[in-house]
Amino acid sequence: MNQIKPAHVLIVEDDPKIAAIIHDYLIDAGYRTTRSTDGNEALALARQHGYDLMLLDLMLPGLDGISVCKAVREFSAMPVIMLTARVDEVDRLLGLESGADDYVCKPFSPREVVARVKAHLRSHRPHLTPNTAPLFRVNEQSMQVELKGVALPLTAVEFRLLSELIRHPEHVYSRQKLLDCLHDDQRNCNDRTIDSHIKNLRRKLSEREPDMKCLHSVYGAGYRFEMPD
Numbered sequence: 212m213n214q215i216k217p218a219h220v221l222i223v224e225d226d227p228k229i230a231a232i233i234h235d236y237l238i239d240a241g242y243r244t245t246r247s248t249d250g251n252e253a254l255a256l257a258r259q260h261g262y263d264l265m266l267l268d269l270m271l272p273g274l275d276g277i278s279v280c281k282a283v284r285e286f287s288a289m290p291v292i293m294l295t296a297r298v299d300e301v302d303r304l305l306g307l308e309s310g311a312d313d314y315v316c317k318p319f320s321p322r323e324v325v326a327r328v329k330a331h332l333r334s335h336r337p338h339l340t341p342n343t344a345p346l347f348r349v350n351e352q353s354m355q356v357e358l359k360g361v362a363l364p365l366t367a368v369e370f371r372l373l374s375e376l377i378r379h380p381e382h383v384y385s386r387q388k389l390l391d392c393l394h395d396d397q398r399n400c401n402d403r404t405i406d407s408h409i410k411n412l413r414r415k416l417s418e419r420e421p422d423m424k425c426l427h428s429v430y431g432a433g434y435r436f437e438m439p440d
Contacts, residue, residue, distance in 0.1 A: 218263040218332050219243040223253040223279065224294060225271055229317075233266060236321040237328065250274030257283050264332055266324070267311070269295035277309040284310035290331035294319070313379065323381040326438060330380050346439065349374045358419050365415070368393060372405070373412055376426070376436035385433040409434055 220237055224230040225248040234244050245262070247253040251273035257265065265283065269276040280291050293314040312331055315324055334349065348357040354370045355362040356377065365373065375392045376384065384392075386405045413426050423439050 217242050218328075219245065219260075220328060221253065221256060221260075221262040221265045222246045223250070223265060223271065223276070224248065224268045226268075229294075232321050233324055236325050240325050240329070242328070248272070250276065250279045254279050254282050257287060257289075262289055264290045264292070264328055266292050266294060266328070269293055269297060280309040280311050290334075292324075292327055292331065294324075320381065326380040327382075329438065330378060334378070347377050349377055358416070361419070363415055363419065365412075369408055369412055369415075372408055373436075376434070380436050380438050383429050383432050383435045388433070405434075 220242050222230055222233050222237075222244055224233065224246070227248075230246050230248070234246060237244050245256065245260070247256055248271075250271040253265075253267070253271070254274060256262075257279075267276045267280060271279070274282070276293055276295075280293070283289075283291065290312045291310065293311045294317060295314055296317040313327055315327060333347075346359060348360075349355075350357065351374070353362075354365075354367060356365060356370060356373050357363070363373075371393050372389055375389070376382075386403075389405050409426060416423060416425065425437055425439050427435050427437055429435055
């Protein structure tokens with residue numbers, strides 16, 4: 212029987228301490244890693260090897276992260292998560308416009324980085340995650356979230372909220388940020404309406420899995436999704 216290899220993550224980070232911490236946490240989570248400290252080297256590695264995901268620092272020697280990401284998108288669809296200490300909105304938009312799938316702002320929790328890696332691998336190539344049967348699966352076309360293979364009975368607003376939270380585990384969302392995710396639906400909502408939707412989501416999740424707690428309140432900040440073990 213062929214054994215499925217764990218996902219291989221390319222860590223592109225010129226700070227050796229940060230790179231080492233990310234490496235250690237990913238190894239503990241069951242992934243393989245390769246490290247690079249230079250944009251040109253990282254691009255060459257990505258061309259030569261079939262990595263499953265790239266963690267890409269924005270500020271790098273040689274090519275910067277945005278240039279690397281744009282070049283990678285010419286030959287690969289692997290998820291790219293940008294790591295950046297530049298948190299203003301322009302840089303965030305530039306990172307995503309370059310073809311990045313997500314970004315994490317420094318300083319960050321290594322646990323959050325691992326959670327983001329797991330979430331993107333689960334969405335992109337589910338067989339590469341440690342759990343070969345994903346607990347949650349988001350289907351954008353049918354606007355459904357499946358829990359253990361069965362669709363939850365969600366409204367359109369609930370789908371948008373839950374799918375956004377699932378795609379960014381461990382990320383704390385303010386009520387206003389969640390409102391922004393609702394697009395046209397937000398015209399009928401205020402920030403306290405978000406509380407009501409979260410309450411309904413918790414109820415629907417607990418009806419399916421009574422002991423599972425994944426939607427957490429963050430006092431004074433908002434809400435975050437945490438993938439159950």
